[in-house]
Ligand SMILES: Nc1ncnc2c1ncn2[C@@H]1O[C@H](COP(=O)(O)OP(=O)(O)OP(=O)(O)O)[C@@H](O)[C@H]1O
């Protein structure tokens with residue numbers, strides 16, 4: 001058996017059924033609201049009875065913890081290097097949401113030996129059974145690591161703002177995605193969130209712009225999840241290190257996030273993309289494989 005088949009076997013045995021939805025939150029341009037959306041959506045979904053965990057894949061900056069004002073004791077790599085269990089590396093945030101810090105792990109993940117990958121994957125496979133939703137907060141920009149997470153997640157939330165560069169960068173991200181030989185639109189749903197808009201009409205307009213170009217030139221159809229109003233309480237909450245939906249539940253942006261959470265929970269099973277490689281363990285497996293390929297090049 002070659003190395004890849006051995007790894008594939010490991011994933012198969014550790015992850016028979018995937019129960020959780022895996023949603024990657026991404027953007028072309030940085031600083032458009034991915035982390036705020038990940039955290040606040042997680043809280044809203046949790047209020048709707050879903051068990052949610054955020055995986056902070058913004059390696060290095062550890063954004064989610066800053067936004068929640070909570071310092072995690074461990075990160076993903078403690079699973080491998082320090083014998084910690086998956087339960088131990090999950091930090092509990094407000095409303096019972098969990099989050100896992102990726103640590104500074106990207107390059108290290110590519111260098112792991114099979115034994116370590118096995119520990120990692122069987123730990124992550126447990127997440128599928130513990131949580132209903134796994135939100136992956138990707139880092140800034142169209143880097144390889146970000147693209148790999150977007151590639152392997154069945155559901156993608158693409159965050160854009162009215163800034164022209166945010167729209168063109170979102171389009172660039174879609175182009176990179178489309179060019180990837182493994183991209184299969186059947187197994188992926190990309191939903192756009194227009195953030196920092198004046199009203200929903202503006203949000204819609206932004207979506208139409210991206211969707212028109214995307215359908216025409218990239219043969220990739222997008223869906224519109226909705227918009228979030230530009231709101232000074234959103235930035236205020238970040239400074240206070242509290243999720244806006246908790247600190248200012250009735251402010252305009254909180255109401256918008258609540259609507260988005262309703263839309264996400266009310267999707268029928270048919271609307272939820274079932275990737276052929278869904279499940280968080282499989283996603284990491286694909287991620288590590290892709291990193292290894294890159295390294296070998
Ligand atoms: N709806 C909103 N209204 C006003 N300000 C907002 C809104 N959403 C986000 N912001 C502001 O945008 C800033 C960036 O948000 P956030 O850190 O969530 O973006 P990000 O996409 O995760 O950034 P990075 O790419 O660096 O990870 C926040 O500090 C906040 O002040």
Ligand SMILES: [Mg+2]
Pocket residue numbers: 034035036058063138139
């Ligand atoms: Mg962020």
